Amino acid sequence: MTGPSPVERLAAGLLTRAARRWPDDLAEVMLESWIAELATMRGTPVRMLRFAGSILVAPPVEEEGADPVTWGSRASSAARTGTAALLTVLVAATLFNGVHLALHHGGPLLSAAGETVLVIALLTVSALLMAGAAARWAPRRRVRATLATGVAAYAFLLAGNEVAVMPFMGWPDIAPAVVTWTAIAALTTVAAGRLARTGRHRLAGAVAVLGGLLSVVAGTAAGALHAAAVLGIPAATAPAWLPLALLPGAAARPGFDVLPANAAAMAGPLLLCTVFLTTATVRAVRSAGSARPVASRRAGATARVPRRIDPVIRRADPAIMAGAITAGVVLLLADLLPRLSPAAEHTASRLADNSAVFGFGFLASPAARIALAFALALLAAHHATRPSPAS
Amino acid sequence: MARPRMTTPVLKVAAAMLADIDSEHYGVQLMRDTGLPSGTLYPVLVRLERAGWVQSRWEQIDPVLEGRPARRYYVLTAEGAAEARLEVAAFQQQMTRAAGQPFPQAGTA
Structure with a gap:
C-alpha cells in the first residue's frame, strides 16, 4: 500500500480545516468519514479536491437548535462586516x-x-x-x-x-x-x-x-x-x-x-x-x-451564531423602511444642500478637492455617493433588525 | 426532535435513500445519486440524523486488509422512512399539479 499523494494530503488538510468550523461534537466523526471517502477517490485528484473544497467553502452545519448558516446569511454577514469596516x-x-x-x-x-x-x-x-x-x-x-x-x-x-x-x-x-x-x-x-x-x-x-x-x-x-x-x-x-x-x-x-x-x-x-x-x-x-x-x-460560537430575529421583524419591513429612508435622505441631502446654500456648495467642493481635508475626494463621484448612501442604509437596516437586549 | 426544514437538497437525499430503503448509504454514493456537492450533502445528513430520520454507523471492516479507512454508513429509520415518504409524495404531487395545470390567463383569475 502506497502512502497518500501530495494531492490527497492537501485535500485532507482542507478537510481538517473545514472540520474546525463544525460543532465540536461532530467535527471528529465527520472528518474521519470524509477522510474515508477521500481514500476511495485515490487516482482522481480533481475529484478529491472538489470533494474537499466543497466541504471547506460550504456553510457548516449549525449548532443543534440554532438557525442554519446559509449562503444568504453569510452574504448578509459579509455585507455587515464590510459596511462596518467602511x-x-x-x-x-x-x-x-x-x-x-x-x-x-x-x-x-x-x-x-x-x-x-x-x-x-x-x-x-x-x-x-x-x-x-x-x-x-x-x-x-x-x-x-x-x-x-x-x-x-x-x-x-x-x-x-x-x-x-x-x-x-x-x-x-x-x-x-x-x-x-x-x-x-x-x-x-x-x-x-x-x-x-x-x-x-x-x-x-x-x-x-x-x-x-x-x-x-x-x-x-x-x-x-x-x-x-x-x-x-x-x-x-x-x-x-x-x-x-x-x-x-x-x-x-x-x-x-x-x-x-x-x-x-x-x-x-x-x-x-x-x-x-x-x-x-x-x-x-x-x-x-x-x-x-x-x-x-x-461555546463562544453558540453565543455568536444563533442570533434569532423576532418573527415580526423577520418580515424585514422595518429593515427595508429604515434602509430606504436613510439612503433617500443621504442622497437627497447630497444633491440638494449644495444647490440651496453657497456655503454648503463651497464646503462640498473643498471636501472633494482635498484642499481642506484629505481623503474625501471620492465624494465628487455620484457612484461613490450612492455607495456611501447604500452603506449607511445597510447600517440602518441592520439596526432595525437588531433584537432588543431583553429578547 | 425538531422536524427538518424541507428544502430541495433534503428532499433529494430523502428520495435517494427511499429508492433503496433496505441498503445502507455512504457519502459519495449519495452525492452520485442526488447530484449534490459534498458541502451540501453532509449538513443535510446531520440535520436528518438530528431529526431522527436517519441513523449512522461505522462500516465494519479491517482498514489494513481493505487498504482504506472505514466509511460512515447512513440508513433511514422507520420513522424517517414514513415521514420521508409523505414529504416526497407531497412534493411530487405538487410538482405534478404545477406541471399539469396551464398558467392562469389574464382576466381568468
Whole structure:
C-alpha cells in the first residue's frame, strides 16, 4: 500500500480545516468519514479536491437548535462586516481631519508648544470616541473585521486622492502601508485570541495593545519608504515618522517638510482604526477572562451564531423602511444642500478637492455617493433588525 | 426532535435513500445519486440524523486488509422512512399539479 499523494494530503488538510468550523461534537466523526471517502477517490485528484473544497467553502452545519448558516446569511454577514469596516474608516478619517482642521485654524494663535498640546488633546478625544464606539459596536469576528478594515482603508485612501494634492499617495505608497498595517493587526488579533483561549488574559491584552502600536508604526514606515527614498531621507529614521506625522513642528526640520504631511494622511486614520480594533480585542479578552476560564471554541460560537430575529421583524419591513429612508435622505441631502446654500456648495467642493481635508475626494463621484448612501442604509437596516437586549 | 426544514437538497437525499430503503448509504454514493456537492450533502445528513430520520454507523471492516479507512454508513429509520415518504409524495404531487395545470390567463383569475 502506497502512502497518500501530495494531492490527497492537501485535500485532507482542507478537510481538517473545514472540520474546525463544525460543532465540536461532530467535527471528529465527520472528518474521519470524509477522510474515508477521500481514500476511495485515490487516482482522481480533481475529484478529491472538489470533494474537499466543497466541504471547506460550504456553510457548516449549525449548532443543534440554532438557525442554519446559509449562503444568504453569510452574504448578509459579509455585507455587515464590510459596511462596518467602511464606516469605521470614514469616522476615523473624519475625526483625524477634524484634528487637522482645528490645528489649521487654531495654530496661528498658539505657540509651538500650544499647537502640540492642542493636537495631543484632540487626538486623545478622537481616540476615546473610537474606543467608545468599539465598546458599543464591537465586531464579533475581529480578525475578519481587521481584514475588512484594511480593504476599506486601502479603497478609501486610493479613491480619496482623486485630486492628487499629495505627492506620494499612489498605490506604491498606500499599498505597503495598508498591507503592513493589516497583516500586523490581524496577526495581533489572532495571537491575542489564542492567548486568551489558553487563559493568559493579561498577556493577551498586552499583546493586543503592543501589536496595535506596532501595526501603526510599521504601517506608517512602510507607506513612507517610497517618499523617503525619493526625498533622500534615511530609512533609519523610520521609527520617528509616525510621531512626526501626527505632531506639528515637523516642517521645521530640514528635509522633513513633505514626508510627515504625506504620511499623516495615512497614519491618522489607521491610528484611529487601530484604537477601535484594539479596544474591541481587549474588551473581548477581558470578558473571556471574567466569563469563563477556558471556554471551548464552540461555546463562544453558540453565543455568536444563533442570533434569532423576532418573527415580526423577520418580515424585514422595518429593515427595508429604515434602509430606504436613510439612503433617500443621504442622497437627497447630497444633491440638494449644495444647490440651496453657497456655503454648503463651497464646503462640498473643498471636501472633494482635498484642499481642506484629505481623503474625501471620492465624494465628487455620484457612484461613490450612492455607495456611501447604500452603506449607511445597510447600517440602518441592520439596526432595525437588531433584537432588543431583553429578547 | 425538531422536524427538518424541507428544502430541495433534503428532499433529494430523502428520495435517494427511499429508492433503496433496505441498503445502507455512504457519502459519495449519495452525492452520485442526488447530484449534490459534498458541502451540501453532509449538513443535510446531520440535520436528518438530528431529526431522527436517519441513523449512522461505522462500516465494519479491517482498514489494513481493505487498504482504506472505514466509511460512515447512513440508513433511514422507520420513522424517517414514513415521514420521508409523505414529504416526497407531497412534493411530487405538487410538482405534478404545477406541471399539469396551464398558467392562469389574464382576466381568468
